[in-house]
Amino acid sequence: MARGQLIFISGGVRSGKSTYAETIVRTFGTTRKVYIASGQAYDEEMKERIERHRDDRLQDNWFTIEQAHKMGNAIEKLQPHDLVLWDCVTTWLANELYEGWETNNMCVDTAGCIEAKWESLQETIDQMLNTVDLLTVVSNEVLDDFVRDERYQAWLGKIHIWLVEKADQAIEMENGLAFRRK
Template identity: 80%
Template sequence: MAQGQLIFISGGVRSGKSAYAESVVRAAGSARKVYIASGQAYDEEMKKRIERHRLDRFQDGWHTIEQAYRMESVLEKLQPEDMVLWDCVTTWLANELYEGWETGNMCADQPGCMEEKWNGLQQSILAMLHTVDLLTVVSNEVLDDFVRDELYQSWLGRIHIWLVQQADQAIEMENGLAFRRK
């Protein structure tokens, strides 16, 4: 089976990681550019932001897949040779880990729930790499995120370690500058 290239880009909030990731995908080729967006509209302001970003990407030639949960659902929407940008791991993790918070029945509190989601994510990423030419994954740094929860940070660290191990390139962003770590 062919293997697509995996690029992992991490950085602090406002480090320029998303803009850099977009430039990497644009420069990679002329195939379809796909943006996997993990954000959710919890209120009217966020709904407007998501719609504005979707429109901006569309005008720039991107195909957007809104996927806040269950990355395996993305697979059927991808085409061979796609250049894919997933922004971002941290939003997906918060969505999955705290799913059910409104009912008091969070995944984080259910034995094995997050392990199942993590296994699904790993399998989804590996399957994407056998379909697309490029998968660029963006994430915030483990200790530089809005969530100051040890469980969240532990899962994010675990995901980062695996992504770096799988990646063809691992890049850390600081103040708009890219530093290749792998």
Template identity: 65%
Template structure:
């Protein structure tokens, strides 16, 4: 099958990224609408938010795959010709980079750990893009994100540069408006 279309959407928190991404997938003529969710219910507020999003997506006909870590495992549930929305890179990165903090054994502190995860992510995104007809990736803009950790920002910038380089289109969201950057 031919390579699918890759669209990257970034912007500030609550700028309309997810709504715009959902609209792009909904309006596509692709097969199944798949929502790859990276959120984790670390507190009651996040648990409520995730549950509300699950219900909303179910009503709208989405197939949801919750994959907060080990993103490559999601590939098993993606079909040829699906329209896939991954929301979002920033949540996945925080999950992976700080995974193990409870045991004082974070990936961020282990030499080569994040490099290995980055290699897996690149491979996974390439395979996803080959399999899906449309892949829409959402992320917070580096300087607009709430995490101010230097290592986190370095990795987020690296991932964003790669995504833009490999995307067919890139949009920046601001106050609900999509600005086409590529």
């Protein structure tokens, strides 16, 4: 079975990385376009923003999967030959690391918790690549994010290194310009 292509795109906030990723997916082929969204609505403003983005994608014929946690659950919603855009690693990582913050029992403070989630994510990406024709993964730069926690930055760096090594193409975005790093 042929493996799907993996494209990893990283860039600063408002670098144009998500728009560029959408363009890649649109021009890659004619099969179903799938958008995996990692955002969560913690307040009304975020809820409205998520709904607006979902409606915009629907008008452009995207199938949206809302998957803030447990990325493996998205696999059952994928079809062979889908063209997938996952936006974004940074949001997923924050969701997973700080899961349990409401009860002061965060994953990041629990031995082995994030390691298990990371292992599951690696397996999930491999499974996705065995199903879809294209998986485009978007992420913010390691030090250009809203989370100022060294543990978060270290995990994001580790994930980026793995994705760059695994990717068929690795692209860095800056001011709307794409620079291929691999």
